[in-house]
Amino acid sequence: MSFNTISVIGLGYIGLPTAAMFASRKKSVIGVDVNQHAVDTINRGEIHIVEPDLDMIVHAAVAEGYLKAVTSPEPADAFLIAVPTPFKNNDSTIPEPDLSYIKKASEAIAPVLKKGDLVILESTSPVGATEQMAEWLAAARPDLSFPQAAGEEADINVAHCPERVLPGHVVRELVENDRVIGGMTAKCSARAVELYKTFVQGECVITNARTAEMAKLTENSCRDVQIAFANELSVICDKLDIDVWELISLANRHPRINILQPGPGVGGHCIAVDPWFIVSKTPEEAQIIHTARKVNDAKPQWVINKVKLAIADFLQANPTKTAKDVTIACYGLAFKPDIDDLRESPALNITKKIVEFHSGTVIAVEPNVATVDINNLLLVSLTEALESADVNVLLVNHKAFAEIDFKGDYIINTVR
Structure with missing residues (x-):
């Protein structure tokens, strides 16, 4: 047929x-x-x-x-x-x-x-x-x-x-x-x-329906575990005053080591979701998968805490200003570079939380979308953000940001 x-x-x-x-x-x-x-x-x-x-x-x-x-x-x-x-x-x-x-x-x-x-x-x-x-x-x-x-x-x-x-x-x-x-x-x-x-x-590889379902969940759960290791490593290195990017680069010189890059969390409708399908079916057995999910889900709050510390440092250095005078710029809202997909995006969720707690202006640069449904958030150009922001938060490594040197005071760089 x-x-x-x-x-x-x-x-x-x-x-x-x-x-x-x-x-x-x-x-x-x-x-x-x-x-x-x-x-x-x-x-x-x-x-x-x-x-x-x-x-x-x-x-x-x-x-x-x-x-x-x-x-x-x-x-x-x-x-x-x-x-x-x-x-x-x-x-x-x-x-x-x-x-x-x-x-x-x-x-x-x-x-x-x-x-x-x-x-x-x-x-x-x-x-x-x-x-x-x-x-x-x-x-x-x-x-x-x-x-x-x-x-x-x-x-x-x-x-x-x-x-x-x-x-x-x-x-x-x-x-x-x-x-x-x-x-x-x-x-x-x-x-x-x-x-x-x-x-x-x-190649079209034949199996049964249950194994096919589990194959996709396994692929994304494996990736989630690997990302969790990198994200946990970034938190550890921050506490120990070690450059995690340099550390990973050095470790990856070993021929059998390939550590992924850390970020602000895990997003998208696959890696951030699929592991839970395994955990929900076998909660007692899926220990590592469950722990990886918790590590990655906790990373956005860690970023938010870093933002709060940056605001505090800025105000200490500028005693005539208040929190309302501080403009925060978030760079990237999609769940990964150079796409418009906001599903389960940690960058988007972090930005929402910043808008909720910060009394000053919050702006965002997202070259792949025209509008975002977040009250009191302004989408602006890259030039405008760089000129007006007091605290800069790099959340997604879009190509549009590649030439920008996100280093210095009051910068939270989560992706490079």
């Missing part, structure tokens, strides 16, 4: 590039999103996110009639679900995954499913989410059979295939990276491989 029409549910940082790649191979692609602005923007041949080269691909795909965006699912041969998997809003010390977006997406596509269709969950998910999705689909369509009951003979094939791309390099990595394919049956896996080979040049 061939895939003539492909539907991608969720047109965000992963869904839209994925839809565009299928469309660039002359497949008919229907993108689905509840955000009307996103739908309208895409249908004009434009994009609502920042990702290099994506704008040209989307423009061509729309102009040639291979890609369209809608707010409600339509019939297709394959459905890829790429919706958020946030945490539930509760007071638990261990965040609990919120699968409501996956459930809503499943219920949305269920009415248009037909025998022979393939459903793939791309959303990064806790172990067992793909099986849960299949149960939701089965409940909504009792007239169709699914792998958990019918095995290889199921009317609908179901698989998990996590995205494994780096923001800023998504277009290239979608094509070049290996893909982990976790079908609920061997047939499900085989059909998923057939679909992805439409544009994927990397």
Whole structure:
């Protein structure tokens, strides 16, 4: 069975590039999103996110009639679900995954499913989410059979295939990276491989759904642990009056050592989130993973404390001024350099906290976004910030800041 029409549910940082790649191979692609602005923007041949080269691909795909965006699912041969998997809003010390977006997406596509269709969950998910999705689909369509009951003979094939791309390099990595394919049956896996080979040049490695889910969580948890080591090291070095950047550079000269660079915390919808999916399932066993999360989540407060000390030092050196006279500039709000993604950004959260406690002016420089929803925060140019700030806080190592020498008094440099 061939895939003539492909539907991608969720047109965000992963869904839209994925839809565009299928469309660039002359497949008919229907993108689905509840955000009307996103739908309208895409249908004009434009994009609502920042990702290099994506704008040209989307423009061509729309102009040639291979890609369209809608707010409600339509019939297709394959459905890829790429919706958020946030945490539930509760007071638990261990965040609990919120699968409501996956459930809503499943219920949305269920009415248009037909025998022979393939459903793939791309959303990064806790172990067992793909099986849960299949149960939701089965409940909504009792007239169709699914792998958990019918095995290889199921009317609908179901698989998990996590995205494994780096923001800023998504277009290239979608094509070049290996893909982990976790079908609920061997047939499900085989059909998923057939679909992805439409544009994927990397190897499609087959496993089961649970292992595929765990693979993505493991990759990001490993990264989180490595970053936690660097962040903890930076705190230790600060207390011991050691330049952590020089220290890491020296240590990395060892042929078997590769320490990452510390920062203000960990952000994004992957590394800052995925480890909790493991911890929530196995809280007694995931000791190192849990500790790494706590170390990285504590780093923003450490930065905030450094800002408060810098304000105090400035006021001591300028006794005629009060806190209201102190202007603080925060450089970078995205969760990593040279993108517009603010999800789980420690830089953004640090800036919010500074605005909350500081009685003076707080300004920010973020070259990748036009507006930020933070009351009493002013987005300004780099030149204006450097001219007017009394305390400077470098939070993200954007290329736009590369030529600036962030050294001297009243400077908190978290990334270099």
